[in-house]
Amino acid sequence: MDHALRATYYRTALLLGLIQGAVVHRWAEQVIDQEPASHPAFFEIVSASPGDLSALRYALWPLVIEPDPPAVIEELLGGLNADLASGARGLADTITVLRQMRSMLRLPPAIYEGLNATLVAHVAEGKSGQVIAKWLQEFEQEP
DSSP: OOHHHHHHHHHHHHHHTOSOHHHHHHHHHHHHHHOTTOOHHHHHHHHSOTTOHHHHHHHHGGGOOSSOOHHHHHHHHHHHHHHHHHTSSOHHHHHHHHHHHHHHSOOOHHHHHHHHHHHHHHHHTTSOSHHHHHHHHTTOOOO
8 A cells, every 4th residue: 555545544544543643653654764755744743642643633634645545445444344353343333433434434435325224234133233244344354
């Protein structure tokens, strides 16, 4: 994933509470180490406190692609799938993130429609979580 896509992923993942600021900091430090003449935004990122998510998101802004490209959305959903499947994230938290994505992001139409249908089916199934897990499996990432 190139820098613009990675920055977009990190900005959105920070918004949704999916990653810690330290992850973004490490990435920016690695880019600076590997590319000393890198974009000035990387220096802004490492200047921000890893705990100040708003400052990190602001520092990422010059690098991001707007709206989030499908590849970024699919990677976010793939991460949610992995977290749900491993037990790192519970069903209730997963649903909260999915609802935030639906309301806060400009999702590609096919993903938006699929997400809406999945959330409706989840309520209709009695909230067992099977329909959510099945839909998220569509975004399973290769190891």
